[in-house]
Amino acid sequence: MRPDIVVVCTANEARSPLLHVRLQAQADEAAGADVTQGPALAVVSAGTEARFGAPAAPGSIEVARRWGLDLTEHRAQPVAAVAMTEAALVVVMTRRHARDVLDRWPALAGRVWPLRPLVTAAASAAAPPGATPSADRVPDTAGATDQGTDRSPSRLALEQRLRILDDLRTGRGRRREDVPDPVRSGQDAYDALGVEFDAAAHTLTPLLFGAAQPGQ
Secondary structure (H helix, E strand, O other): OOOOEEEEEOOOOOHHHHHHHHHHHHHHHHHHHHHHHOOOOOEEEEEOOOOOOOEOOHHHHHHHHHOOOOOOOOEOOEHHHOOHHHOOEEEEOOHHHHHHHHHHOHHHOOOEEEHHHHHHHHHHHOOOOOOOOOOOOOOOOOOOOOOOOOOOHHHHHHHHHHHHHOOOOOOOOOHHHOOOOOOOOOHHHHHHHHHHHHHHHHHHHHHHHOOOOOOO
């Protein structure tokens, strides 16, 4: 399966699978009935130092369960097992992950974003709270079609929406932009991660999937 969005952390056991399952749920919800034909956009996760087949961390499984999502079948995979260059967007947890990915795949320059700067940029690109991104900032995706490529209309629309981020990337990354690893911490650390990822998913949904969350 060609990925549209890849979420990357270190071991692919705690951070990346949790954000992956949340973003996939958001993508499926935005697609509505169309998801019965398969995911309109495919979100996958991987780790820069992952061991094949490792399960998700219990803390992440618990947070996902509270969201009504299931991580019990997740199995870790290294980034080398994913068609990384096929992704429209690679979301990483830390600056080091970004460096590791770009060292292996320089062609991904411009498509790799640490999560926290990505959320900040998405919020800046959006209209006031309660609305989808403003029409003057988001390219018109109506009628987006597969023009001589193997990319689906949903993928083409994602690529168009991501273009608004080109002018919103900040300069040198800062330590506070890294999402900490909850491994070897208690459930409180995973709960905090869940709160951050929940807020991130709500902010990113209009940009990535073209739909606002209900009630927003």
